[in-house]
Amino acid sequence: MARCLVTGATGYIGGRLVPELLAAGHEVRCMARSPDRLRDHPWAVRTQIVRADAADPGPTRAALEGVDVAYYLIHTMGGSGQFAENDRRAAETFAAAAAQAGVRRIVYLGGLVPDERLSPHLRSRAEVGEVFLRGGVPAVVLRAAVIIGSGSASFEMLRYLTERLPVMTTPSWVGSRTQPIAVRDVLRYLTAWASVPAEVNRAFDVGGPDVLTYADMMRGYAAVAGLPHRVIIPVRVLTPRLSSLWVGLVTPVPSGIARPLVESLRNNAVCGEHDIARYVPDPETGLIGFRDAVSLALKKIKEADVATRWSSASTPGAPSDPLPTDPGWAGGSLYIERRAIRVDASPEALWQVIESIGDRNGWYSLPTAWRLRGLLDRLVGGVGLRRGRRDANRLRVGDAIDFWRVEEVRPGRLLRLRAEMRLPGLAWLELSVARSAGRTVYRQRAIFHPHGLLGHLYWWGISPFHGLIFGHMPVNVAAAAARREAAQPSRPPAGRDHLTATPDAGRSSVPGGGPGAG
Known part of the structure; x- marks a missing residue:
């Protein structure tokens, strides 16, 4: 030694x-x-x-x-x-x-x-x-x-x-x-x-x-x-x-x-x-x-x-992996959009809404837009929205939800979905429950890793729809959680107001979000 x-x-x-x-x-x-x-x-x-x-x-x-x-x-x-x-x-x-x-x-x-x-x-x-x-x-x-x-x-x-x-x-x-x-x-x-x-x-x-x-x-x-x-x-x-x-x-x-x-x-x-x-x-x-x-x-x-x-959540597993301390321009292009909102409901009620998302419950924003995205995916040979989900209320890793796949579930805290629609890149959608100043907070993160120039063009082509699709989700998810809480009035409401609806450039790109990207 x-x-x-x-x-x-x-x-x-x-x-x-x-x-x-x-x-x-x-x-x-x-x-x-x-x-x-x-x-x-x-x-x-x-x-x-x-x-x-x-x-x-x-x-x-x-x-x-x-x-x-x-x-x-x-x-x-x-x-x-x-x-x-x-x-x-x-x-x-x-x-x-x-x-x-x-x-x-x-x-x-x-x-x-x-x-x-x-x-x-x-x-x-x-x-x-x-x-x-x-x-x-x-x-x-x-x-x-x-x-x-x-x-x-x-x-x-x-x-x-x-x-x-x-x-x-x-x-x-x-x-x-x-x-x-x-x-x-x-x-x-x-x-x-x-x-x-x-x-x-x-x-x-x-x-x-x-x-x-x-x-x-x-x-x-x-x-x-x-x-x-x-x-x-x-x-x-x-x-x-x-x-x-x-x-x-x-x-x-x-x-x-x-x-x-x-x-x-x-x-x-x-x-x-x-x-x-x-x-x-x-x-x-x-x-x-x-x-x-x-x-x-x-x-x-x-x-x-x-x-x-x-x-920057943990340690990379190999020397060739990126490190959280690498410069911001390293690691390839990534588009990220983050949104958050305070919710008039308990964390348990909010999680129930998150875990039951998709299929008949929908995606809490512009159903027509989501159906159109599913139809377009089927036209190019993708799975579309036809798969539904295994269980209406419970999820486990590997479950399909419409054109998403459950990649991680931390009960009561986090749901991460990986997109399986046809895309020039890879996409994820994260929905999570947090607490801030004693209040329940809903957090949402859409992630897109473009594949070549076509991936960047795709992202910017759908960017006008980002705010419409993902902007409505936090408000509607929060409202659904409040209705669940009201149906079982055992706790005082936590109070709701908007926290953020801000994009994040990730490692090296300009952010956004959309139904086809995350």
Whole structure:
């Protein structure tokens, strides 16, 4: 068991490395300039968190005291033109402090360095790696190209470009060759170096089994995601600056991150060796291929992903899953609409209305619109509203309700339905019971995950009907609950008034709701 220090724990790799180290039995200390940013991580209570800036010698030296292995996962992606000098000085300060503290090994994750003219950010990453290799502590420098995993800036840019552009004119760098690597393999390498006994001071190229062009990766992503074949037309006149503006127009990835990524993509980035396997052997099943890595990152969006991914409700189950602390533009597009209303009824009466929704009781808003949506679904081969429900008053997971399927039931609290009508995407409807200031509250959440450009067009095409359909539901559900309560007058009314009827952009999109979307 090693005592490990992780810098950059608020970032993409660091936030996923900490639980991997803990699972391997190591002690973990996290060093952060803003420790409060770590409090939302479920693993925070199992670590020691210290406040320090890598460029500040005193606090950094104190943070490294008693540490065996120090992970340096700090790198500037945007900002001023002084970023390279700032990164170098921070690395020099950290290396010196590690030597003074008696650290046994430094592990640094940098970029794969091609034998070509480097972009400023790749040059800076290479320079930081050299600082550690020349320092007084043995260092392992892992050099990776594109990391495939939900939340990775490189992967998110690939995701949005591919999903939103069925036909695209692209810069010439789509022909550059690269060797992408799954985030699971990156974390496996990083975690292993906390236990490798040999004294090693060198850099290692790390990559997956596939060498692809960026165009190959876009087509491969489309195939895994079930999207039509992407037509890619390279245009050589687009400079890195123009390319980053183009990426910023098409995707929600900030331009300050998109530009260094684009500048790096103009270079070929293929591993020149695989010597790391002498110290960290490949798994028996081999390294994860590109398409398998994409599949793990997408996971075909199941109910559990919605709960963890967009409500920050629990811990992701794998390194390739999104984290609640990932940036708002990560994780793919999602449209969400939330509504809430106070109810003149007990929670029990409200739940009875929720649990009996659908079939003969209807959906508490514009019955004609719901019947029309069911008819349209049947015309395109869907199930429509003809299925009804198994029991008029009780639900269990797996039950069908018209063109919905019960995905989760928490009696008295939550009903989550997954849409089974024909849609260019995935949709859910959540109905829940809560208490606020001693009053009963009905909450409603409609969720839509679009599939490709057609999914976005579908959502915006039905957006004029969102307010009509979902706006009436809370009022009518509350009224039905009040009537139930009045039929059994055993409690004083809780009082009813509107709380909210507000949309939420979710991870990266503009919200709404409609009968076909959730």
